[in-house]
Amino acid sequence: MAENHSLELLIQALRRLPGVGVKSAQRMAFHLLQHDREGASQLARALDHATASVRHCNLCHTFTEDDICPTCRDPRRDRSQLCVVETPADQAAMERTGAYKGLFFVLMGKLSPLDDVGPRDIGLQKLFDRINAPAAPDDTPVREVILATNFTAEGETTAHVIAQALKGRSDVQVTRLARGVPVGSELEYVDLGTIAHALVDRR
Amino acid sequence: MAENHSLELLIQALRRLPGVGVKSAQRMAFHLLQHDREGASQLARALDHATASVRHCNLCHTFTEDDICPTCRDPRRDRSQLCVVETPADQAAMERTGAYKGLFFVLMGKLSPLDDVGPRDIGLQKLFDRINAPAAPDDTPVREVILATNFTAEGETTAHVIAQALKGRSDVQVTRLARGVPVGSELEYVDLGTIAHALVDRR
Secondary structure (H helix, E strand, O other): OOOOHHHHHHHHHHHOOOOOOHHHHHHHHHHHHHHOHHHHHHHHHHHHHHHHHOEEOOOOOOEEOOOOOHHHHOOOOEEEEEEEEOOHHHHHHHHHHOOOOEEEEEOOOOOEHHHOEOOOOOOHHHHHHHHHOOOOOOOOOOOEEEEOOOOOHHHHHHHHHHHHHOOOOOOOEEEEOOOOOOOOOOHHHOOHHHHHHHHHOOO | OOOOHHHHHHHHHHHOOOOOOHHHHHHHHHHHHHHOHHHHHHHHHHHHHHHHHOEEOOOOOOEEOOOOOHHHHOOOOEEEEEEEEOOHHHHHHHHHHOOOOEEEEEOOOOOEHHHOEOOOOOOHHHHHHHHHOOOOOOOOOOOEEEEOOOOOHHHHHHHHHHHHHOOOOOOOEEEEOOOOOOOOOOHHHOOHHHHHHHHHOOO
């Protein structure tokens, strides 16, 4: 095995994927070489193509192949609402609900002092610039910022910092996704913090 | 997201890896594009290189970049012993023990009727050819075949089929790795089948 240089390099390269250890990388490499060489070539092409063409939208910071992503370009969307999410996956989850018709801003991360991730690393300034200046001179200004970061310690911190920075601005309303009991769940099995929040935010 | 073609293609390609579902593929793609584009390029190069250069050893069927793998070429190995394993990972495990100095034959699979994997799919005929004909005219013939397939239902079946096919050959001895209690384990926590085998095979 040790002498098999290109197999070793492949296993090492696969280990750089998040959540993949030595054993998984080995299994993936063996699987590709034994059963799916076409899949291996396809993955190589997809990686090359994506690294060459995928960049960040100038407005919302999400992954796109254009200067401005299709969502930000879409004239049917409500340009006065800006939903702040942590990742493109979170944005996709919001989109799948079909309940939101405004624009997005994707932080591409969250504040995490323990991991040494500060406001600069997740481009908070870019968010404030986006809120302060409309995309085009005739563009609708942002009137509501909906904080949809995750309900984890880091996500809450990120939401708090953004809310603090926008405090005192009468032209921009800052809201947060409601905390409460998940749809379809039984109270008996919901954690106490969630029930307490649902009680406070009752309507 | 749907409009982001090369990102979608990358996620689809990553899903072909064993054990990777939609969410993992998404997380891998986002990680590579956001934090490790160099890793993505490295993986693409490693995949291309491996698919182009890795093939099977003519003698033992394992992955190698040469006609004959370094293990089969090694003059210090005992050429009269042939250890039959399912995968290169199993071969690597045997090698790490340092207790085996013979040659290998890697099946690259196991008999699995439920998954429609028969004797032809795992190249059993190649194994029998290897046992019948020495690699070179002056090569030592195989005198012992050590069955080191896994101790699972499929591995046991595979071992049984090979043993049956070599039955009645007085020139080749067929052995199987010993079943027994793992080193360092306490009897109380070992499963009953293992203890029963250890009792029968006591020495």
